[in-house]
Amino acid sequence: MSRNQEILADLVNLALKAGADGADAVLVDQASAAVAWRLGKLERLDHSESGDIGLRVLIGKCQALVSSSDRSPQALRELAQRAVAMARTVPEDPFCGLADPADLATNLPDLDLADDFEPSSELLIERAKACEEAARAVPGINNSEGADASWGRTSFVIAGSNGMLRESTVTSYSQSAAVLAGEGLGMSRDYDWASAVHFKDLPPPEQTGREAGERAVRHLNARKMPSAKVPVVFESRIARSLLGHFVGAINGASIARGTSFLKDMMDRPVFAPGIRIVDDPHRPRGLKSRPCDAEGLPNKRMNLIEDGRLTSWLLDLRSARQLGLKSTGHASRGTSSPPSPSPSNLYLEAGALALEDLIKDIDSGFYVTDLFGMGVNGITGDYSRGAAGYWIEKGRISFPVNEMTVAGNLKDMFLNLTPANDLVFKAGTDSPSLRIDGMTVAGG
Numbered sequence: 001m002s003r004n005q006e007i008l009a010d011l012v013n014l015a016l017k018a019g020a021d022g023a024d025a026v027l028v029d030q031a032s033a034a035v036a037w038r039l040g041k042l043e044r045l046d047h048s049e050s051g052d053i054g055l056r057v058l059i060g061k062c063q064a065l066v067s068s069s070d071r072s073p074q075a076l077r078e079l080a081q082r083a084v085a086m087a088r089t090v091p092e093d094p095f096c097g098l099a100d101p102a103d104l105a106t107n108l109p110d111l112d113l114a115d116d117f118e119p120s121s122e123l124l125i126e127r128a129k130a131c132e133e134a135a136r137a138v139p140g141i142n143n144s145e146g147a148d149a150s151w152g153r154t155s156f157v158i159a160g161s162n163g164m165l166r167e168s169t170v171t172s173y174s175q176s177a178a179v180l181a182g183e184g185l186g187m188s189r190d191y192d193w194a195s196a197v198h199f200k201d202l203p204p205p206e207q208t209g210r211e212a213g214e215r216a217v218r219h220l221n222a223r224k225m226p227s228a229k230v231p232v233v234f235e236s237r238i239a240r241s242l243l244g245h246f247v248g249a250i251n252g253a254s255i256a257r258g259t260s261f262l263k264d265m266m267d268r269p270v271f272a273p274g275i276r277i278v279d280d281p282h283r284p285r286g287l288k289s290r291p292c293d294a295e296g297l298p299n300k301r302m303n304l305i306e307d308g309r310l311t312s313w314l315l316d317l318r319s320a321r322q323l324g325l326k327s328t329g330h331a332s333r334g335t336s337s338p339p340s341p342s343p344s345n346l347y348l349e350a351g352a353l354a355l356e357d358l359i360k361d362i363d364s365g366f367y368v369t370d371l372f373g374m375g376v377n378g379i380t381g382d383y384s385r386g387a388a389g390y391w392i393e394k395g396r397i398s399f400p401v402n403e404m405t406v407a408g409n410l411k412d413m414f415l416n417l418t419p420a421n422d423l424v425f426k427a428g429t430d431s432p433s434l435r436i437d438g439m440t441v442a443g444g
Contacts, residue, residue, distance in 0.1 A: 004029070005167060007071060008159035011055055014080035016161060020057040020087065022098050023080075024160035026294075026335050027053050031153045033121065037128035038146030045121060054335030057083040061092040067336040095321040096338070098162045098295070105292035105299075112284050114153070114169040115198040124149040127175055131205035131212075135177045138213030140220065145178040145189070147209060151199075158333070164296035172287075173199045177212040182220045188400075190215035190370075194426070197285045215369075222400035224443040225391055231365040232406055232439040233358065235389070236422050238371050239431040243277065243346055245376055245383075245410055246270075247429075250304065250312075252319025252330075252341045254378065261381035261411060262310065270310045271414045274351075277305035279314075281329070281344035287428035288344045292329070295339050299329030304346075308415075314341040347430040351419035358420045358435050365392040366441050368406060381410035405442040413439070 001009070008025040015023035029051045036044035054067040057080070064086035068079050119127075132147035150173070157167045176193035192212040196202045234242065246262075254260040262270060271277070280301040281290050293299050295317055304312055313323070316331035316339045331339040351358075359365065372386035388402040413436050420433040 002157075002167060004155070004157045005159065005165060007053070007076070008157055009165070011053065011076050011080060012159055012161050014077055015055060015057045015083060018080045018084040020059055020084050020161075022058040022161045023056060023083075024098060024158065024162075024164065025053060025055045026333055027051070027157040028335055029155040032151065033119070033124060034148060034150035035121065035124045035128050036146050036148050037125065037132050039144055040132075042125060043146060045125070047121070052335040053079070055079055055083050056338060057087050058096060058098070059084070059087045061094050061096060062087045062090050063093060063096045063338070064090055065336065065338060095318045097317065097321075098160055099164065099297055099317060101163045104162070104164055104296045108166075108291040109282050111282060111286065111289045111291055113171070113197055113289055115171045115173075117199045118153075119151050119173070119199065124151065127205040131175050131177045131209040132179075134206040134209030135179045135213040138179075138210060138217055140181045140217035141179050141213045142183070143180040145180065147175070147177040147205075149175045149205070158294065158296070160296065162296075166292065166296060168291065171197060173197075173202050175202060175205050175208050177209045179213050179216050181216040186221055188216050188219040188222065190219060195287060197287060201285065219369075219388070219400045219402070222388065222402040223391075224403050225366075225401050225441070227440070227442040228364070229438055229440055231362045231392075231435060231437045232441065233355075233362075233365065233367045233392070234434045234436070235367065235369045236420070236424065236431060236433045237426070238368060239434040240427060240429045241371060242410075242413070242417075242434065243348060243429050243431055245378075246277070246414070247304075247314060247343045247346060248378055249381075249410070250310065250314055252313045252315040252323060255313050256319050256322035259379050261377075261379060265310050266313070267309060267311070269308045269415065271305050271308040272417060273308045275305055275308045275417070275419070276303055276349045277346070278302070278349065279304055279343050279346050283345045286345040288346075290344055293327075293331040294333035295327070295331040297327055297329045297331065299344070302328065314343060316341045343429070345425075345428055347423065347425065348419060348432065348434075350421045350423035350432045353418070353420055355420045355422055355433050358418065358433065359392055359397070360395040362392045362395055366401070366404065366406065367392050367397050376410070383408050383410050383413065401443070403443065407440040407442065408436070408438075
């Protein structure tokens with residue numbers, strides 16, 4: 001047993017001795033380093049370390065949560081006593097509780113989520129510098145918001161009076177650049193980024209910088225187009241936002257409250273036939289992989305959408321009890337909040353058509369590469385967001401446009417989308433480019 005496991009086991013026992021019927025505790029240790037490089041100079045160099053402990057205690061059907069960064073024996077005793085005192089005063093929650101010991105995960109897969117390489121400050125500076133230099137070297141780039149390179153390591157330990165004891169470590173590496181082209185009202189800004197669990201899986205920083213620069217230049221001299229009802233194609237890197245709206249709508253907490261536009265759609269068509277959406281917590285080196293969920297329950301790859309039909313909600317124990325179902329192993333947890341459902345590595349499977357083939361029959365349409373604002377109603381599915389990108393004419397991406405709005409309803413959008421074959425695993429929630437016919441586009 002590691003020292004952190006011993007700390008949590010002791011804390012849980014202190015809570016039981018103080019009068020709790022059950023308890024679980026979470027410990028998160030983090031270390032990170034980040035640099036920012038702008039216009040040829042080092043702008044920021046940060047290194048941080050932090051640690052937090054969260055304790056949840058249960059007395060009957062009442063629960064309370066407390067957190068602290070102090071790990072001294074006296075502080076932990078006071079933490080346990082304070083949590084128990086709080087639990088004795090809060091209202092009952094009939095759905096709270098720990099997992100049954102018999103249901104806890106026993107065979108945890110090795111997902112290769114920790115890289116033991118810790119980059120030096122000098123290496124991070126080199127990568128940020130190379131990233132920005134490549135972006136600024138693109139003809140037409142005349143200013144920079146800077147480039148970043150970072151590293152992080154997070155250790156997560158959870159222990160419970162039900163016998164749960166889990167410890168895992170995850171590393172992350174990232175780089176990004178954002179630059180500007182043009183001047184005045186004709187100015188254009190764009191960016192690119194990359195992230196990975198293992199350092200060697202990052203692309204060269206020059207590739208990230210060059211892509212940021214080229215994207216900014218391509219969007220120079222953008223126009224506004226008149227309002228119309230046309231096919232809209234969402235570029236792959238922003239199409240994933242539609243998946244975010246989907247998983248928000250099938251979150252068990254929203255379903256239990258009745259506040260989701262998909263609340264009545266279980267086992268019914270939500271997407272077009274042939275569409276599959278996958279949640280895979282066991283993807284090796286996945287950005288959101290986890291060997292079990294935050295309540296110690298086993299998890300697995302699930303097809304949330306199969307042939308267009310909705311097959312499951314995202315459930316933790318509490319939402320599952322509310323709905324009279326079983327947890328799907330989607331609980332996540334922080335030190336200062338109770339478990340709640342969330343996806344892991346989520347993606348919409350690629351289609352059969354290349355992007356060029358997806359748009360070749362569009363006489364007039366909108367290729368969206370950026371979205372702005374949060375005009376989405378999770379209860380009705382109404383969708384309206386600011387957008388920028390390129391106008392499609394006669395089956396080809398023709399010229400940049402901005403100051404546009406795209407609008408529709410997510411129910412109709414989901415049922416009418418067609419995926420391209422350009423899926424790339426880049427963000428943990430990923431999608432190929434998506435075509436949706438009949439959306440309302442408003443401009444000047």
